[in-house]
Amino acid sequence: MIDVVVIGAGMAGLGAADELRRSGRSVVVVETGPVVGGLARAIRVEGEPVEPYYHHIFPQDRETRALIERLGLADRLEWRRGPMAVMHNGRTFAFDSPLDLLRFAPLSPFDRLRAGVATGVQLVRPDRHRLDRIPVSVEGPRWFGQRAYDTLWRPLLEAKFGPHADRIAMAWLVARIRQRGGSRGATGDRLGYLQGSLGALAEAYAARLASDGVELRLSTRVRELRQTPDGWQVDVDGPDGLDRLTAPIVIACVSGPVLQSIATLPPPYASAMQQVPYRGIVCALLELSRPLSSYYWVNVTDRLGLGCVGIIEHTNLVPTDRYGGRTLVYLAHYVAREDPTWSAAPEELVDAVIPAMQTLNARFSRDWIVDVHVNRDAFAQPVPRVGGPMPGLPIETGLPGLFHASLAHVYPDDRGVSKALGLGKRAALAAEAHFARVG
Ligand SMILES: Cc1cc2nc3c(=O)[nH]c(=O)nc-3n(C[C@H](O)[C@H](O)[C@H](O)COP(=O)(O)OP(=O)(O)OC[C@H]3O[C@@H](n4cnc5c(N)ncnc54)[C@H](O)[C@@H]3O)c2cc1C
Structure with a gap:
């Protein structure tokens, strides 16, 4: 018998499963993707795992640091300077300190x-x-x-x-x-990076959970949630075809629009979800044959094409030898899914930023680009609009036994791996309180 079905094996889903398993619950985690980690999953570049989107760890990310420690990976956590800059009117200014x-x-x-x-x-x-x-x-x-x-x-x-x-x-x-x-700090930003990527952390976490008895179903999409007299019926579509799980409790660690597409929510919660728009992300990760600049992060205030937020040179935080000597540069574009950029070709995504890259380094030329990896996620950033429902958004959906833990639930904080881990645990505690109430 399953006690809890967790939807999504991002960091929130894994955090929820962990907490529930510690309380002795039988847990199944269902993940539509082929790997765990969600937005913080790993892809491979030159054989080395790396995040599809730029990620670092802040010193105050307590949940992430505690997990790294617990999984015995502390010797892979490195603290490095990530020099920042602002590009304005075609000039670049260092921007590390007051x-x-x-x-x-x-x-x-x-x-x-x-x-x-x-x-x-x-x-x-x-x-x-x-x-x-x-x-x-x-x-x-x-x-x-x-x-x-x-x-x-x-x-x-x-x-x-x-x-x-x-x-x-x-x-x-x-x-x-x-x-x-x-x-x-006094010398500028000190940022953490987990050697091998946060995706590798998610994979190690999932392996630990699996050895503790959590069942993980990858490449399996939840299609529909239905309330039953005893709890929930969860229809899933996986490598072996359609399947039906039943459990008294479901914790949905997915965005509001995804939850709405699989469940009929009560009007107050449905209306709250409708009032939280999401921005998608389309990110080009460039492999360059040589370094672009000396900065980790360049905020470009001159408007870049296609909604690009800036130029993040990952290999100015992490040494290039990890990636066979290649320089890795992220060009992240935040867009609505209706926007043509959502389906833009890799060349278009790069073209929108070439002038800024040339401002950063006058010698930069296209033939430095060895490879481009484009990744997309439709629900990458909830929009924290004034007057919206994000302040105090409840984990309880209003339907007995259905809990929700999304990027929007950590407001006013911005999304983050540490926040997601903490949120997953919070949802698991809410589920435990439900078990205690209904017996
Ligand atoms: C560009 C970018 C940069 C970032 N930088 C940082 C950073 O530097 N530091 C940091 O700490 N955080 C950073 N973050 C944020 C961090 O990645 C997220 O906050 C965190 O990973 C969210 O975890 P989550 O589990 O809440 O959600 P997600 O990672 O979105 O997980 C949701 C999971 O649900 C799965 N799913 C969706 N639909 C279904 C379905 N129907 N059935 C089954 N499974 C489903 C998805 O595949 C996914 O795996 C960044 C995010 C982005 C986009």
């Missing part, structure tokens, strides 16, 4: 000082909850100053959230600033 903001020539000395003080205030301001109701387009210019907001923040918000950029809740932006602030 001092770099004070040196940022495109803004006047007064504007820089004001933006610096305002950033410091965001790290400590006590009124975070009020900020759920205030859009960045109002609160941002008020604090940072219109010019600093337009130069530094607005382009990034537009690249990430497209038409929703003006309506993003200030609480989300403040949480991002705090996340960055927490990792910033």
Whole structure:
């Protein structure tokens, strides 16, 4: 007999299964993809596992660090400087520390000082909850100053959230600033990277769970969830064809739109899900024959084509010898699935960023590109809109025994592996409370 079906073997799903198994529950995890890890899965480049999307670990990512420790991988966690920069009007400026903001020539000395003080205030301001109701387009210019907001923040918000950029809740932006602030030491960002990738962490976690008795069904999609007098009927489609699982509890560790496509939700929860739009991601991972720049992360404030958020040179965080001497560069484009970019060809994705790459390195030429790996995920970023339902979004769906743990549930924090692991555990505890209630 199955106690709980967990949908999705991303980090939230694995975290939920872990907690339930520790409580002695029998758990089946159903994952549509061929591998575990979800957005943090691994692909292979030159035989080495690497994330399909840029990933690093912040020092304050407690859940991720604890899991790495528990799985005996602590000697593979490395802390490295990830130099950052801002590209503005065709020039690149180092942007690692508050001092770099004070040196940022495109803004006047007064504007820089004001933006610096305002950033410091965001790290400590006590009124975070009020900020759920205030859009960045109002609160941002008020604090940072219109010019600093337009130069530094607005382009990034537009690249990430497209038409929703003006309506993003200030609480989300403040949480991002705090996340960055927490990792910033006197010498600049100190970021963690797990040698072998976070995908390898997910794989090691799944192997541990399997040896503890959790059943993992990969390449198996949940098609439909139906309520029964005893709980839930879960129809799945896997390598051996259609199958039906039954369990008193289901924890859906998938986005709202996916949950809505497989279950009929009660109107309040369904309406909340409808009010959380998602941005998809299309990311080109370039293998280059030589280094592009000395920066790990370059935010490009000059508008790039196709919604590209910036240029992330992974091999300025992690040495190139891991990847046979290749330089790895991510070009991430956030888009709506209706947008033509969603199905753009690899060349188009790269073309949109070539001028910025040439600004970064005047000698850059196309023949440096040895290979391009394009990955897509439809539900990569929920949009934390002001007035939306994300603040306090419940794990309980309103249907007995159906729990939901998605990227939208960690608001005001931005998504993250550590948050997903913690959220999965929270959902498992909610499930345990349900077991305790119904006996
Ligand atoms: C570009 C980018 C950069 C990021 N950078 C970082 C970073 O630097 N550091 C960090 O900590 N985090 C980062 N993240 C965030 C991090 O990857 C996610 O927050 C985390 O992996 C989410 O885990 P999850 O389990 O909640 O969701 P997901 O990873 O989305 O997992 C959901 C799972 O459900 C499966 N699924 C969907 N539908 C079905 C179905 N019908 N049946 C069965 N299975 C289904 C999916 O295949 C997937 O495996 C980044 C994300 C992106 C997109």
